[in-house]
């Protein structure tokens with residue numbers, strides 16, 4: 488890709504045309520030397536595209552603000568990219584398929600609109616001493632990064648960090664994630680911490696080794712923990728998941744699925760969930776308690792090896808109720824809630840073959856668990872509808888369809 492929107496001036500003519508360069512829509516750099524032409528621009532009005540022919544060390548020094556994008560794709564010989572002056576990128580900072588890039592050094596960068604880094608197999612760390620704190624959207628995928636030190640966001644809309652197999656820690660001060668956070672498949676040794684996160688729209692954590700959410704109070708959409716090897720999942724301040732005023736279909740579910748080391752879940756103040764609450768395939772989890780949970784617009788679905796679940800405050804379950812444990816549980820209390828507090832299909836049993844999602848309209852209901860005649864708006868089981876809007880959150884809840 489050799490976009491040649493402009494011809495770079497020869498060095499002799501440089502001072503004459505420098506002013507023009509600064510206001511070009513797209514500046515294409517074909518070599519490290521081309522970057523020198525930008526030295527006298529304080530603001531670049533357009534975008535900078537580094538062509539796939541750039542190689543070695545490229546430093547874009549001089550400009551403080553880039554109003555457009557900085558893009559570099561497929562430059563297989565680029566080893567180092569940096570800037571000692573750029574503080575703000577008004578558009579997207581996109582780096583894609585840079586096989587040898589091992590140094591990314593932006594000493595003044597604090598703000599970008601979108602950051603998109605994909606396939607950077609040699610990049611192991613960032614040199615961002617000023618710390619990037621503002622970004623609407625962040626996508627970091629398939630890099631060799633073992634740390635994201637240098638990125639500490641105050642605000643972000645979408646945060647998507649996946650397939651960075653060496654990543655060991657990620658901590659960010661962000662208080663609100665206004666659209667989505669998805670941290671998935673970054674190897675098995677990633678400790679994630681959001682010390683100040685108060686609310687997030689949707690949140691998915693997959694394959695992390697620990698997750699700290701001490702301040703999280705509200706998840707407007709869905710919250711899911713899948714395939715982690717965390718021993719505990721604790722959300723001490725979380726009160727609501729999803730918008731309880733909406734139907735389960737647009738609500739937002741809570742899922743804890745296939746967390747093999749999980750032995751302690753703690754959601755001490757969780758009061759309402761607009762979609763389903765699913766706890767399944769957590770083989771080490773021997774107790775389930777939601778001490779403050781009152782309202783679930785979707786289904787309650789617990790399957791595993793646990794003692795009688797504790798739901799002391801439960802007042803309204805609009806979807807189904809499926810509780811199956813390989814350990815002896817006492818269903819009598821839940822039986823008495825059938826058709827009253829629990830409106831959907833009811834299953835509660837001790838069985839060697841504890842299955843989640845049983846009782847859905849397409850599933851076979853077992854003979855010892857008669858179906859309720861009183862169906863809720865959310866459907867006989869409530870989970871499928873609850874989940875329909877959240878396919879992006881991945882997968883396992885879909886098993887309930």
Ligand SMILES: *[C@@H]1O[C@H](CO)[C@@H](O)[C@H](O)[C@H]1NC(C)=O
Nearest residue numbers: 560561562563564584585586
């Ligand atoms: C990545 O860049 C290399 C050049 O360094 C190119 O040969 C290869 O096709 C690119 N891969 C993809 C998936 O675009």
Ligand SMILES: *[C@@H]1O[C@H](CO)[C@@H](O)[C@H](O)[C@H]1NC(C)=O
Nearest residue numbers: 641642661662663664685686
């Ligand atoms: C986070 O969201 C809350 C509630 O919407 C708002 O009051 C607060 O100002 C936001 N904080 C930041 C840092 O955006």
Ligand SMILES: *[C@@H]1O[C@H](CO)[C@@H](O)[C@H](O)[C@H]1NC(C)=O
Nearest residue numbers: 682683701702703704723724
């Ligand atoms: C938890 O919520 C309470 C009440 O809203 C608040 O005072 C406290 O600071 C929160 N804790 C954390 C760690 O954010």
Ligand SMILES: *[C@@H]1O[C@H](CO)[C@@H](O)[C@H](O)[C@H]1NC(C)=O
Nearest residue numbers: 665666686687688705706707
């Ligand atoms: C999410 O919930 C917070 C806290 O209740 C609220 O301030 C914010 O506006 C909600 N965001 C969306 C996108 O609904």
Ligand SMILES: *[C@@H]1O[C@H](CO)[C@@H](O)[C@H](O)[C@H]1NC(C)=O
Nearest residue numbers: 666688689707708876877879
């Ligand atoms: C959560 O994600 C789903 C699916 O992408 C989307 O439809 C929904 O609007 C999101 N919720 C919020 C509160 O942003």
Ligand SMILES: *[C@@H]1O[C@H](CO)[C@@H](O)[C@H](O)[C@H]1NC(C)=O
Nearest residue numbers: 672675693694713714715745
């Ligand atoms: C990652 O999580 C998924 C569930 O979302 C699980 O199927 C997969 O086995 C996990 N990967 C590892 C390596 O544990």
Ligand SMILES: *[C@@H]1O[C@H](CO)[C@@H](O)[C@H](O)[C@H]1NC(C)=O
Nearest residue numbers: 719721723750751752753774
């Ligand atoms: C689970 O974690 C909570 C919160 O840290 C703690 O209070 C509780 O004692 C733990 N329970 C077990 C069984 O470890």
Ligand SMILES: *[C@@H]1O[C@H](CO)[C@@H](O)[C@H](O)[C@H]1NC(C)=O
Nearest residue numbers: 744745767768843883884886
């Ligand atoms: C639980 O594990 C079983 C067996 O591996 C699998 O068939 C089932 O789909 C899983 N259920 C969920 C909800 O992940």
Ligand SMILES: *[C@@H]1O[C@H](CO)[C@@H](O)[C@H](O)[C@H]1NC(C)=O
Nearest residue numbers: 768769770790791792813841
């Ligand atoms: C119950 O525990 C055993 C071993 O402790 C495990 O193999 C099995 O998958 C667990 N079953 C469920 C449904 O979690």
